[in-house]
Amino acid sequence: MKRHHGSERPYDVVLYGATGFVGTLTAAYLAAHAPEGVRWALAGRSRGKLERLRAELAAGHPRRPEPALLVADADDPRALRELALSARAVATTVGPFLTYGNALVAACAGAGTDYLDLTGEAEFIDRTWLDHDALARETGARLVHACGFDSVPHDLGAYFTVRQLPAGVPLRVDAFVRTRAVFSGGTFASAVNAMGRGRQMLAVARERRAREPRLTGRRVRTPLGAPHFSAATGTWALPLPTVDPQIVGRSARALECYGPDFRYRHFASVKHLPVALGGTAGTAALVAAAQLPAARNWLTGRYRAGEGPDEARRKRSRFTVRFVGEGGGRRVFTEVSGGDPGYDETARMLGEAALCLALDDLPETAGQVTTAVAMGDALLGRLRASGLGFRVAARL
Numbered sequence: 001m002k003r004h005h006g007s008e009r010p011y012d013v014v015l016y017g018a019t020g021f022v023g024t025l026t027a028a029y030l031a032a033h034a035p036e037g038v039r040w041a042l043a044g045r046s047r048g049k050l051e052r053l054r055a056e057l058a059a060g061h062p063r064r065p066e067p068a069l070l071v072a073d074a075d076d077p078r079a080l081r082e083l084a085l086s087a088r089a090v091a092t093t094v095g096p097f098l099t100y101g102n103a104l105v106a107a108c109a110g111a112g113t114d115y116l117d118l119t120g121e122a123e124f125i126d127r128t129w130l131d132h133d134a135l136a137r138e139t140g141a142r143l144v145h146a147c148g149f150d151s152v153p154h155d156l157g158a159y160f161t162v163r164q165l166p167a168g169v170p171l172r173v174d175a176f177v178r179t180r181a182v183f184s185g186g187t188f189a190s191a192v193n194a195m196g197r198g199r200q201m202l203a204v205a206r207e208r209r210a211r212e213p214r215l216t217g218r219r220v221r222t223p224l225g226a227p228h229f230s231a232a233t234g235t236w237a238l239p240l241p242t243v244d245p246q247i248v249g250r251s252a253r254a255l256e257c258y259g260p261d262f263r264y265r266h267f268a269s270v271k272h273l274p275v276a277l278g279g280t281a282g283t284a285a286l287v288a289a290a291q292l293p294a295a296r297n298w299l300t301g302r303y304r305a306g307e308g309p310d311e312a313r314r315k316r317s318r319f320t321v322r323f324v325g326e327g328g329g330r331r332v333f334t335e336v337s338g339g340d341p342g343y344d345e346t347a348r349m350l351g352e353a354a355l356c357l358a359l360d361d362l363p364e365t366a367g368q369v370t371t372a373v374a375m376g377d378a379l380l381g382r383l384r385a386s387g388l389g390f391r392v393a394a395r396l
Helices: 021-033 047-060 077-085 102-111 122-139 152-162 185-195 198-211 244-254 273-290 293-300 311-315 344-359 376-386
Strands: 011-016 040-044 068-071 087-092 114-116 142-144 171-180 219-221 228-230 235-239 261-270 318-327 330-338 389-395
Touching: 011 021, 011 344, 021 040, 021 047, 021 344, 040 047, 047 068, 077 087, 077 102, 087 102, 087 344, 102 114, 102 122, 102 142, 114 344, 122 142, 122 198, 142 344, 152 171, 152 244, 152 261, 152 318, 152 330, 152 344, 152 376, 152 389, 171 235, 219 244, 244 261, 344 376, 376 389
Parallel strands: 011 040, 011 087, 040 068, 087 114, 114 142, 171 261, 219 261
Antiparallel strands: 171 318, 228 235, 235 261, 318 330, 330 389
């Protein structure tokens, strides 16, 4: 493994897709919270939009150094390679990632540059492993997907829960997710596109399983689970078929602290049964519609990419993820909580993760890795210090 990071690179962090909806929020977070002396840049395909964003950041933070500007299009491999070679870490918000993400991952893997994104697209993550993991291991690049609400609260929340339980014993962790928020056009487009690619997603997942080294001496499982009433939370628990269990499972495969036999299940937490039934029916209808190209195009056209909820709406949004962990005769209840999950808190998570990769003393990892594996306690500490809630609610 050869890590090409160092002070010879002009930037610690480059934020690609900085003028999009989540990109702008992340840029504002970095402008407000990046430590003194951090060298960072805004990147995207339009210099005019980048200049306007930089001016807005300067007006809001007049005493902070202004970021540099880098222009690169998502389908220009040469420009993306130059961008990757300029940075220690590149964070991107440009999705859907199946459509726009591959060239930037390839550039970072080849340049030995740490890469972060916000994807919740399982197919993209598996394709990245198949196409770029081996090269990234050679160059020392860390490819870290799902650095927003997908999947930081769940990945680090499970890690935090495991650390409260006895070591060396079988462990069981269930997560119960509650949110009150709305989504942006880009998020909706990514979700609908993923729903419409079920066969392709399964094929890529099978190929990855066939090529990935088998886990020996330990067992990790992430079953879907069944709908049920959870006495632990007092709510109805509905299985969530998101990317989050896969991320948690990969952390558990890589880290011995998850024990010899680890099981993780992931649920939506709903107070009232009629709401649970309505949500299930609505999701099923959306998945069915996404299989038809005409319906898929109509659905994605309902929301414009680059737009999202305004500040007042985001301030009313909250999320809570409650974890129930068991093992070695012990039971622990933990909680991760914060404000608007998809945007304000996602900007915080992505910004802190980028700073963590670029600046902190971290384990020597490379290739496609999760937030828990790549950053673990360092990112957990950063997020807690920044105001995101991680707490132990009870021990039994």
